[in-house]
Amino acid sequence: MLNIKGLEVKLEEEDKQILKGVDLEVEAGSVHAIMGPNGSGKSTLSYVLSGRDGYEVTAGTAMLEGADLLDMDPEERAAAGLFLAFQYPVEIPGVGNMTFLRTAVNAQRVARGQEEMSSADFLKLVRAKAKELQIEPDMLKRSVNVGFSGGEKKRNEILQMAVLEPKMCILDETDSGLDVDAMRLVSDGVNALRDAGRGFLVITHYQRLLDHIVPDVVHIMSDGRIVKSGGPELALEVEKNGYADILNEVA
Amino acid sequence: MARAAIRQQKIDATEERLSGLSLPESGAWGQEAREAALERLRSMGLPHRRDEYWKFTDPGTLTRAEAPPAALLDADEAAVFDDVDAVRVVFVDGVFDPDASSDLTMEGIEIVRLSDAMASDIHWARDLYGVLEARSHENVPRPLAAFNTAFATDGIVIRVTATPSKPVQVKYLRKSERSDAILHHCVKVETGASLTLLESGPAAARFSKGLEVDVADGAQMHLVKTQGRDHERRAVTATFARLGTESVFKAFCLTVNGVLTRNEVVVDLTGDDAVAHVAGACLGDGADFHHDDTVFITHDAQRCESRQVFKKVLRNGATGVFQGKILVKPGAQKTDGYQISQSLLLDEASQFLAKPELEIYADDVACSHGSTSGAIDRDALYYLRARGVPEGIAQDLLTLAFVAEALEEIENEAYAEALRERLAQWLERRRERKQA
Ligand SMILES: Nc1ncnc2c1ncn2[C@@H]1O[C@H](COP(=O)(O)OP(=O)(O)O)[C@@H](O)[C@H]1O
Ligand SMILES: [Mg+2]
Numbered sequence: 164m165l166n167i168k169g170l171e172v173k174l175e176e177e178d179k180q181i182l183k184g185v186d187l188e189v190e191a192g193s194v195h196a197i198m199g200p201n202g203s204g205k206s207t208l209s210y211v212l213s214g215r216d217g218y219e220v221t222a223g224t225a226m227l228e229g230a231d232l233l234d235m236d237p238e239e240r241a242a243a244g245l246f247l248a249f250q251y252p253v254e255i256p257g258v259g260n261m262t263f264l265r266t267a268v269n270a271q272r273v274a275r276g277q278e279e280m281s282s283a284d285f286l287k288l289v290r291a292k293a294k295e296l297q298i299e300p301d302m303l304k305r306s307v308n309v310g311f312s313g314g315e316k317k318r319n320e321i322l323q324m325a326v327l328e329p330k331m332c333i334l335d336e337t338d339s340g341l342d343v344d345a346m347r348l349v350s351d352g353v354n355a356l357r358d359a360g361r362g363f364l365v366i367t368h369y370q371r372l373l374d375h376i377v378p379d380v381v382h383i384m385s386d387g388r389i390v391k392s393g394g395p396e397l398a399l400e401v402e403k404n405g406y407a408d409i410l411n412e413v414a
Numbered sequence: 415m416a417r418a419a420i421r422q423q424k425i426d427a428t429e430e431r432l433s434g435l436s437l438p439e440s441g442a443w444g445q446e447a448r449e450a451a452l453e454r455l456r457s458m459g460l461p462h463r464r465d466e467y468w469k470f471t472d473p474g475t476l477t478r479a480e481a482p483p484a485a486l487l488d489a490d491e492a493a494v495f496d497d498v499d500a501v502r503v504v505f506v507d508g509v510f511d512p513d514a515s516s517d518l519t520m521e522g523i524e525i526v527r528l529s530d531a532m533a534s535d536i537h538w539a540r541d542l543y544g545v546l547e548a549r550s551h552e553n554v555p556r557p558l559a560a561f562n563t564a565f566a567t568d569g570i571v572i573r574v575t576a577t578p579s580k581p582v583q584v585k586y587l588r589k590s591e592r593s594d595a596i597l598h599h600c601v602k603v604e605t606g607a608s609l610t611l612l613e614s615g616p617a618a619a620r621f622s623k624g625l626e627v628d629v630a631d632g633a634q635m636h637l638v639k640t641q642g643r644d645h646e647r648r649a650v651t652a653t654f655a656r657l658g659t660e661s662v663f664k665a666f667c668l669t670v671n672g673v674l675t676r677n678e679v680v681v682d683l684t685g686d687d688a689v690a691h692v693a694g695a696c697l698g699d700g701a702d703f704h705h706d707d708t709v710f711i712t713h714d715a716q717r718c719e720s721r722q723v724f725k726k727v728l729r730n731g732a733t734g735v736f737q738g739k740i741l742v743k744p745g746a747q748k749t750d751g752y753q754i755s756q757s758l759l760l761d762e763a764s765q766f767l768a769k770p771e772l773e774i775y776a777d778d779v780a781c782s783h784g785s786t787s788g789a790i791d792r793d794a795l796y797y798l799r800a801r802g803v804p805e806g807i808a809q810d811l812l813t814l815a816f817v818a819e820a821l822e823e824i825e826n827e828a829y830a831e832a833l834r835e836r837l838a839q840w841l842e843r844r845r846e847r848k849q850a
Contacts, residue, residue, distance in 0.1 A: 213800045214796075214799070214800065215796050215800075216792075216796070236799065236804075236805070237796060237799035237800045238799045238800075238802050238803060238804045238805065238808075240800075241799070241800055241801055241802035242802050247800055249797070249800075252797070253793045253794050253796075253797035254794075255791075255794045255797065255798070255812070255815065256815060257812075257814070257815025257816065257818045257819065258794075258798075258811050258812070258814075258815045262811070263798070263801070263803075263811075266798075266803050266807060266811065267798075267801035267802050267803050268802075270802045270803045270804055270807060271802035274802065274804075306815075307797075323801060327801070327802070
């Protein structure tokens with residue numbers, strides 16, 4: 164599904180190397196987790212994959228189902244099935260959440276050569292998904308993420324994911340700022356989307372989320388590289404001993 | 415150049431411009447009002463780029479004898495309010511068209527063509543025509559408004575005695591590439607009455623419009639207009655409003671395209687507890703686009719509220735201008751004055767020139783003003799694109815969001831929504847044209 168080879172990335176404006184050769188393959192139907200200390204490059208990886216500007220890829224490739232992601236505009240990547248749940252969802256005053264979602268859904272459909280969704284079908288779809296995530300109808304009417312609590316913003320990300328049904332979902336610290344109940348809602352939302360045709364890359368600093376979304380593979384990232392990979396037990400090890408032990412061991 | 419020489423040059427230029435012109439035939443009081451306006455114009459002289467009030471906007475093409483031609487754009491902008499159940503007044507290239515207009519009789523309102531009003535010896539419009547315009551020069555000379563009063567060839571005068579069941583819609587159609595139209599309207603909203611006036615359409619290749627509004631005690635006037643999408647048209651408009659006690663005046667103008675637009679709004683709050691909101695939005699595209707909002711609000715009574723909200727979206731080298739002033743006269747205590755002007759610059763070639771001013775002679779007032787210029791929010795743009803929204807659509811969504819705040823100033827949500835929808839359509843069509 165997602166195939167990253169030797170990815171090296173620096174900042175466009177500064178001579179600062181952030182990713183120093185990332186190799187990663189997420190197969191369809193699997194959930195991979197990336198853990199790692201703050202500043203190790205996890206968010207940068209998600210941004211580069213989704214096409215944020217400000218970064219320069221100096222080496223390596225990133226393919227989604229054989230298509231070269233790095234060659235596409237952000238909207239093309241989205242239409243190709245890539246989705247990033249943002250660590251810091253952006254507030255957009257003046258753009259209604261519903262308008263935003265409908266525009267996104269229809270733009271993706273048009274890009275894939277499908278018919279636009281009718282207003283009625285769209286409403287039905289969003290209402291159902293929103294209900295599952297316990298998103299109040301009022302939140303759908305407000306401007307995108309404006310005045311949302313931290314937890315509401317994260318639930319709104321998962322709502323978008325549920326409505327857009329991407330093939331490859333990247334979740335960047337979706338657990339941060341969530342209380343236990345919200346964490347369960349979000350995890351249920353993610354788990355409901357797990358299926359054989361879909362891949363997940365769950366970025367998290369803590370093991371907590373991985374109790375709910377159980378990964379197939381766990382990677383540890385440090386200083387722009389994946390330094391260790393293993394099963395779910397690797398996350399537990401981090402939880403118990405912190406990153407220091409693992410990093411010492413691979414150093 | 416010495417000041418005297420500049421002054422002489424201005425007078426000469428004005429006389430030269432006037433030499434080929436004669437005042438339109440009018441009845442007795444009309445003639446008087448026009449002659450008085452002509453005198454005011456002569457003493458002020460036509461505006462020049464050197465004038466402080468015109469330093470951001472070159473009036474050259476507005477003052478010269480020949481109106482520069484403007485290609486006709488086959489657009490539906492004039493029809494913006496056609497779905498509204500309204501009394502329709504239609505002008506074609508600046509000439510009243512009775513056949514295209516609806517029956518102008520309606521309970522609580524009297525609508526008369528300017529020439530007919532001037533033809534009757536006694537008419538209420540006599541106390542309004544050119545009167546507010548004349549007063550306005552106390553603060554700043556507005557020679558083009560005096561020119562308009564003197565030479566207006568058509569217009570309507572509206573007197574509202576009760577609240578009519580429908581709004582009045584004035585549609586300015588344009589069929590000629592060379593029309594040079596001068597219209598002047600007067601509106602008197604009597605005590606406790608209320609009027610909504612909707613205006614739309616490109617009007618003429620060069621359009622000069624004067625509008626004088628007298629809002630009596632407890633009366634309301636709502637003005638919502640769009641100003642023509644014809645790329646090459648020029649317009650200079652002046653709206654004067656005098657507000658009585660506890661009266662309300664709200665004006666909104668949407669401008670999309672047009673090479674040159676100067677909209678002046680002059681409001682005198684003369685009765686206590688009056689409210690004036692003046693707002694506008696413009697979308698400008700191209701290096702030849704120049705849009706100027708010049709607002710002057712005088713607080714001359716207690717506890718009045720004034721609000722100015724202007725938003726300009728500028729791209730491909732377009733220029734936006736905002737000159738806004740709040741003058742608080744001595745004794746105008748508890749004045750609440752607010753002013754904001756903002757531009758969204760879609761590229762570095764575009765520019766926004768703002769001159770916000772406060773002049774306050776009372777001590778117990780709350781006035782604030784602000785002006786900002788910004789580019790499109792890159793994070794928001796990326797967020798939208800990351801959800802699959804193509805860059806052009808994302809940019810238009812953010813543009814609409816930026817303008818929405820000004821549209822919110824329109825009290826009647828249906829009109830605001832009508833404008834918002836049109837705007838979205840126009841942006842979409844522009845996008846498609848660019849793709850094609
Ligand atoms: N746009 C940027 N400007 C400056 N520094 C950046 C930028 N993006 C990332 N960095 C730096 O790159 C490193 C990795 O950051 P990030 O990818 O956010 O790490 P993580 O998500 O693992 O905490 C940090 O040192 C961070 O400061
Ligand atoms: Mg991060």
